[in-house]
Amino acid sequence: ELKVEQNPLFLSMQEGKNYTIYCNYSTTSDRLYWYRQDPGKSLESLFVLLSNGAVKQEGRLMASLDTKARLSTLHITAAVHDLSATYFCAVDQTGANNLFFGTGTRLTVIP
Amino acid sequence: DAGVIQSPRHEVTEMGQEVTLRCKPISGHDYLFWYRQTMMRGLELLIYFNNNVPIDDSGMPEDRFSAKMPNASFSTLKIQPSEPRDSAVYFCASSFLLASYQFFGPGTRLTVL
Numbered sequence: 001e002l003k004v005e006q007n008p009l010f011l012s013m014q015e016g017k018n019y020t021i022y023c024n025y026s027t028t029s030d031r032l033y034w035y036r037q038d039p040g041k042s043l044e045s046l047f048v049l050l051s052n053g054a055v056k057q058e059g060r061l062m063a064s065l066d067t068k069a070r071l072s073t074l075h076i077t078a079a080v081h082d083l084s085a086t087y088f089c090a091v092d093q094t095g096a097n098n099l100f101f102g103t104g105t106r107l108t109v110i111p
Numbered sequence: 112d113a114g115v116i117q118s119p120r121h122e123v124t125e126m127g128q129e130v131t132l133r134c135k136p137i138s139g140h141d142y143l144f145w146y147r148q149t150m151m152r153g154l155e156l157l158i159y160f161n162n163n164v165p166i167d168d169s170g171m172p173e174d175r176f177s178a179k180m181p182n183a184s185f186s187t188l189k190i191q192p193s194e195p196r197d198s199a200v201y202f203c204a205s206s207f208l209l210a211s212y213q214f215f216g217p218g219t220r221l222t223v224l
Contacts, residue, residue: 033212042202043154045212088154092209099144099213101154 002027002093006102014110016078021105023072023089031092032072034063036085037104043088046074079109115216117203123222129191132219135184136205144213145178145188146202154202160186161209193223 003026013019023032034046047056049065049072056063060083062075072089086104093100116135124130136143144159158168163180171178175194180186190197200220204213 035215042217043204043215045214048212090154099156103153 002029002091002100004089004091004100004102006087006089006105008105009103010106010108012108012110013076013079015080018078019076021074021076021087021107023074023091023102025070025072025089025091025100027070027093029067029070029091029093032065033090033092033099034061034072034074035088035090037088038085046087076107079107081109081111083107084109115203115205115214117201117216117219119219120217121220121222123224124193125224126194127192128223129189130193130197130221130223132188132201132203132221134186134188134203134216136186136203137214138184140205140207140214142206142209142213143180143186144204144206145186146204146215147199148202148218149199157188190221193221195223197221198223 005024007022032049035043036046037043047063052067054065060077065072074087084107086106088104089102090099115137118133141162145157146154147157148154155170157170158178159166160180163183176190178188198221200218202218203216206213
């Protein structure tokens with residue numbers, strides 16, 4: 001079974017700082033997704049990365065994918081309080097019909 | 112489009128009772144997914160449908176769980192009989208393609224006493 005690991009699990013950072021969340025997965029994958037979840041809310045799709053070297057950016061968030069290293073990163077630039085949420089990566093295993101979610105990274109941005 | 116619609120939003124029931132959760136996917140989406148989220152186990156895919164046909168139900172925990180999709184605009188997840196360990200938030204999601212974004216519904220928070 002494909003395993004998806006995120007780190008850190010918890011991240012507390014000051015406004016204005018930069019940080020990166022990492023997502024490692026154990027087998028080959030066709031697609032990698034990033035989602036955001038606010039407390040008590042549903043999941044919101046952020047990015048889908050489809051190929052090696054793919055990079056997508058939206059506002060202060062930038063996601064990248066290295067399929068050879070089986071690694072995706074979510075980089076936060078100049079964090080603001082509104083980015084406080086739990087971020088999940090999810091991986092679609094090649095040849096399988098399932099989506100495996102990471103444990104999530106709970107981000108708290110401190111003023 | 113209103114997005115994925117789930118009902119009820121909250122359900123409190125007693126152990127042994129039957130629980131039915133409902134989902135209306137986004138119109139035109141061919142894929143529908145049911146997930147369960149708990150603190151202990153995180154997000155788990157329970158089952159998904161393609162064009163109303165169940166494709167993978169390997170995530171369904173036990174025979175007490177069943178899911179149906181009688182038409183393209185409606186799906187149910189039923190738990191019978193319910194147990195306290197079924198308490199969780201159940202999400203329904205839909206997507207146009209298997210490889211595209213999944214749009215999640217607001218979830219149903221189930222509490223089994």
